Amino acid sequence: MPDSLRRFKAGIFRALAHPTRIAMIELLRDQGEVPVSSIYARLDLEQANVSQHLAVLRAKQLVVGRKDGNQVFYSLRDPILGRILDLMRQYFQANLKEALELLKDIKQERTSTK
Amino acid sequence: MPDSLRRFKAGIFRALAHPTRIAMIELLRDQGEVPVSSIYARLDLEQANVSQHLAVLRAKQLVVGRKDGNQVFYSLRDPILGRILDLMRQYFQANLKEALELLKDIKQERTSTK
DNA sequence: TGACAATATGCGAAACTACTAATATAAGCG
DNA sequence: CGCTTATATTAGTAGTTTCGCATATTGTCA
Numbered sequence: 001m002p003d004s005l006r007r008f009k010a011g012i013f014r015a016l017a018h019p020t021r022i023a024m025i026e027l028l029r030d031q032g033e034v035p036v037s038s039i040y041a042r043l044d045l046e047q048a049n050v051s052q053h054l055a056v057l058r059a060k061q062l063v064v065g066r067k068d069g070n071q072v073f074y075s076l077r078d079p080i081l082g083r084i085l086d087l088m089r090q091y092f093q094a095n096l097k098e099a100l101e102l103l104k105d106i107k108q109e110r111t112s113t114k
Numbered sequence: 115m116p117d118s119l120r121r122f123k124a125g126i127f128r129a130l131a132h133p134t135r136i137a138m139i140e141l142l143r144d145q146g147e148v149p150v151s152s153i154y155a156r157l158d159l160e161q162a163n164v165s166q167h168l169a170v171l172r173a174k175q176l177v178v179g180r181k182d183g184n185q186v187f188y189s190l191r192d193p194i195l196g197r198i199l200d201l202m203r204q205y206f207q208a209n210l211k212e213a214l215e216l217l218k219d220i221k222q223e224r225t226s227t228k
Numbered sequence: 229t230g231a232c233a234a235t236a237t238g239c240g241a242a243a244c245t246a247c248t249a250a251t252a253t254a255a256g257c258g
Numbered sequence: 259c260g261c262t263t264a265t266a267t268t269a270g271t272a273g274t275t276t277c278g279c280a281t282a283t284t285g286t287c288a
Contacts (some may be wrong), residue, residue: 001140003152004217006140008214008216008217009133009199010132010133010136011216013128014131016124016131017125018276021124023115035234035237045234046236048277049278051236051237052236052276052277054236059204067285069285070235070286071235072234077211079210080201083145083201084198087201088196091126092122093206103118108116132245132246149264150264150265150266160249163247168265179265181255184256
């Protein structure tokens with residue numbers, strides 16, 4: 001496989017590699033099409049921050065925005081993304097024991113660093 | 115879904131978010147269990163570099179190393195990873211047109227920046 | 229048109245990532 | 259034991275990502 005293809009894939013993974021963006025994608029997967037205002041209201045984030053994360057997802061074409069009057073409605077461009085996240089959950093469950101260990105570490109980082 | 119779980123997923127995606135690590139995972143998926151030396155020989159990389167990338171994958175428990183005498187043999191810890199990469203390829207094909215545009219950008223970055 | 233609402237963009241600081249080169253550890257062999 | 263091979267780790271540096279804040283853009287409505 002050519003390296004450019006691997007870089008394409010890596011680019012997509014990078015776009016997914018942020019908790020906020022995962023939350024956003026899950027939201028879009030579950031809600032269909034939502035305006036930006038719903039995203040930051042529901043996830044309790046700053047508007048600018050959401051806009052920046054949306055820009056990342058847009059750059060990789062993972063989401064599309066449809067302008068309607070004053071607002072922009074976003075949705076997933078391909079349901080396969082939802083499936084990738086599903087596989088991820090499956091992976092988590094299949095490796096529950098180890099995953100829980102990792103989770104513990106993650107929580108500790110969070111509480112000890114901050 | 116709790117935020118720590120999203121951070122868990124994001125962490126996995128981050129581990130996948132590098133062309134070299136994708137190449138390594140694909141290699142392990144196709145070859146089964148291989149010693150480190152095969153990895154850097156086949157992918158034409160520095161030994162230290164491969165070792166660092168392996169450390170990233172190990173930290174997320176995506177691969178396991180089995181020590182045998184002098185060498186360490188690595189393999190994928192869960193075949194589901196291969197499936198995630200497969201889905202990724204499917205995604206690429208389903209969105210060929212747009213993906214090719216992105217690929218073009220990626221290649222340009224490569225040649226213009228370097 | 230001016231004022232307001234929704235979204236996007238630019239900027240600077242802090243945190244994180246990846247690379248190379250050097251060094252450390254550990255096993256095997258004479 | 260000392261030497262060699264395989265792998266891991268450390269340190270320094272360059273590049274990238276993320277955030278908050280300020281500002282720009284675009285659309286609506288009076």
